[in-house]
Amino acid sequence: MFADEVNRSSTVSSRYLLSRYSTRRDRKNGWTLLHRAALSAPRDVHLAARAGISINAQNSDGDTALHVAVKGDNYDTVEALLQCSADVTVRNKLAQSPVDIAQGEILNLLSQYQPGPLAAYLAGKSNSLTRILNNFWCDVNYCKVQDGMSLLDLVQSKAEEGEEPTACARIIEDFKPVSELVHCVLNEDVDLLRDLLSAPRKRPVNIRFQDAYGKTLLAYAVDTNNTEVVKLLVAAGSKIDKVRCKENGGSLHSSPLFHRCLVPEIDSELAKYLLTVQSESEMNERDMNGNTALLRAVEEGASLQTIQYLLDAAKGLNLTHRNMNGLTARELAGYKGHTDVVHFFDKFVNQQRGKSFFLHLAVKFYGSSNLHITDEESGKTLIESLELGGYYEDVKTIKHIADIERKGIQLLEAAAKGNLEDVKKLNTANFQDKNGYTALIKAVAHGQAEVVRFLTSSRPALKIIPDNNNRYPLHYAYSLPDEQSIIMTNILLASKPEEIEKKADKDGIFPAEYMNLRETSSVIQMLTDVCTLDAYGQLIG
Numbered sequence: 001m002f003a004d005e006v007n008r009s010s011t012v013s014s015r016y017l018l019s020r021y022s023t024r025r026d027r028k029n030g031w032t033l034l035h036r037a038a039l040s041a042p043r044d045v046h047l048a049a050r051a052g053i054s055i056n057a058q059n060s061d062g063d064t065a066l067h068v069a070v071k072g073d074n075y076d077t078v079e080a081l082l083q084c085s086a087d088v089t090v091r092n093k094l095a096q097s098p099v100d101i102a103q104g105e106i107l108n109l110l111s112q113y114q115p116g117p118l119a120a121y122l123a124g125k126s127n128s129l130t131r132i133l134n135n136f137w138c139d140v141n142y143c144k145v146q147d148g149m150s151l152l153d154l155v156q157s158k159a160e161e162g163e164e165p166t167a168c169a170r171i172i173e174d175f176k177p178v179s180e181l182v183h184c185v186l187n188e189d190v191d192l193l194r195d196l197l198s199a200p201r202k203r204p205v206n207i208r209f210q211d212a213y214g215k216t217l218l219a220y221a222v223d224t225n226n227t228e229v230v231k232l233l234v235a236a237g238s239k240i241d242k243v244r245c246k247e248n249g250g251s252l253h254s255s256p257l258f259h260r261c262l263v264p265e266i267d268s269e270l271a272k273y274l275l276t277v278q279s280e281s282e283m284n285e286r287d288m289n290g291n292t293a294l295l296r297a298v299e300e301g302a303s304l305q306t307i308q309y310l311l312d313a314a315k316g317l318n319l320t321h322r323n324m325n326g327l328t329a330r331e332l333a334g335y336k337g338h339t340d341v342v343h344f345f346d347k348f349v350n351q352q353r354g355k356s357f358f359l360h361l362a363v364k365f366y367g368s369s370n371l372h373i374t375d376e377e378s379g380k381t382l383i384e385s386l387e388l389g390g391y392y393e394d395v396k397t398i399k400h401i402a403d404i405e406r407k408g409i410q411l412l413e414a415a416a417k418g419n420l421e422d423v424k425k426l427n428t429a430n431f432q433d434k435n436g437y438t439a440l441i442k443a444v445a446h447g448q449a450e451v452v453r454f455l456t457s458s459r460p461a462l463k464i465i466p467d468n469n470n471r472y473p474l475h476y477a478y479s480l481p482d483e484q485s486i487i488m489t490n491i492l493l494a495s496k497p498e499e500i501e502k503k504a505d506k507d508g509i510f511p512a513e514y515m516n517l518r519e520t521s522s523v524i525q526m527l528t529d530v531c532t533l534d535a536y537g538q539l540i541g
Contacts, residue, residue, distance in 0.1 A: 084143040474493070
């Protein structure tokens with residue numbers, strides 16, 4: 001009966017199973033709930049470990065839960081077991097440790113974790129212990145690692161025996177507050193988390209995991225769809241802005257933390273809440289595919305309610321954002337067959353009146369084809385509706401979109417050629433073509449110093465408008481040969497350099513890092529594209 005019910009763990013509450021079976025084993029194969037959790041989800045691992053099931057319990061084959069997770073190629077539960085201080089040295093009846101059977105990214109993860117907190121403590125390796133605890137958020141308070149005791153229990157038992165505290169023992173005791181807070185979040189223990197965060201001693205809510213693009217506590221809370229935990233962490237000072245997290249276990253790519261809530265599984269109210277507490281600039285940060293928040297929501301199939309929140313927060317101006325393939329959110333929705341989202345966008349556009357909204361669409365090359373909209377109720381076209389309402393400036397803009405785009409193309413061409421007089425005449429808006437190129441990006445990439453000086457003084461906002469790969473003018477400046485690069489970077493950094501120096505591209509690479517990437521294929525292709533693609537992303541000629 002135990003095995004049958006445990007096998008239904010995807011539909012039966014983990015907490016129910018824990019309350020019913022606790023630390024019991026399956027009589028047939030010696031599996032515990034922790035072994036089953038290793039094939040499930042991180043949350044189940046943390047709950048089982050917190051309930052007192054030995055993290056290193058072995059089944060009839062000698063496999064620990066970590067063996068099971070490695071064999072199942074489940075990166076996320078491997079990571080969760082390491083956070084629970086699992087031992088990587090335990091061998092099964094075939095004399096295999098988890099490291100022996102691991103491959104790829106999981107092997108890399110286990111290699112970073114070795115020798116593990118228990119082995120490091122027992123061997124007196126204080127530097128290794130510090131590294132492992134901090135990088136893997138290893139639990140020292142609750143998880144049973146040896147003889148039914150946690151790491152902290154082991155330290156305290158030694159103290160009771162009169163043994164002088166070692167450096168490793170002090171490290172474990174000092175890590176207790178961090179461990180307690182982290183594992184409250186991982187276990188979604190709202191009540192204890194509230195108590196810990198309200199205590200006089202300030203808790204480190206902005207702990208980072210593994211590397212600069214690792215998960216934060218807030219990212220874990222978002223992934224578990226726990227709005228209460230999210231709100232507690234934000235109130236305690238958890239960072240949202242300029243935080244990027246790995247896309248998934250083992251991934252080398254990262255995305256803005258906010259993107260984690262733009263999936264169907266996450267409550268749209270959670271996305272709405274984070275929108276109210278983050279800076280507006282986070283809406284424009286991009287993932288590995290060049291998706292800003294709205295594009296990511298369409299890519300992931302987020303709810304229409306979430307999409308509505310994103311549109312409202314940006315006043316619809318994010319409709320012109322394009323991904324690395326040059327697609328707007330509307331075009332991406334059409335490509336993916338989401339006709340309901342396409343109609344939703346069209347309805348939103350049809351409701352805009354008298355706010356220079358359509359001029360914004362025009363100068364960002366939204367395209368007249370995307371404005372062939374007919375109101376479902378009245379049967380009137382967009383232009384007919386605007387004329388009926390007396391919005392003649394909007395009507396004029398829509399009717400002259402081709403002329404506006406033509407003027408933008410002429411501006412970008414003049415900037416590339418260094419024709420300063422034409423640039424001055426045509427410089428009436430922050431034009432951006434379907435590649436995401438602005439006149440400033442064109443001028444920088446083509447080494448037109450005088451045009452760059454004029455544009456940065458007349459339209460400084462151009463310095464913080466990236467292309468579809470989230471590459472800013474400064475990225476292009478640093479990618480040029482030394483002599484040109486020095487001239488361009490000096491001009492761009494002459495005023496408010498802090499605005500652009502820390503602007504990363506879609507891969508998290510900062511502008512100055514492009515100096516060392518000049519000979520790479522991606523940067524060579526980047527410069528080739530800006531010289532050979534027309535305003536619509538097609539090869540010139």
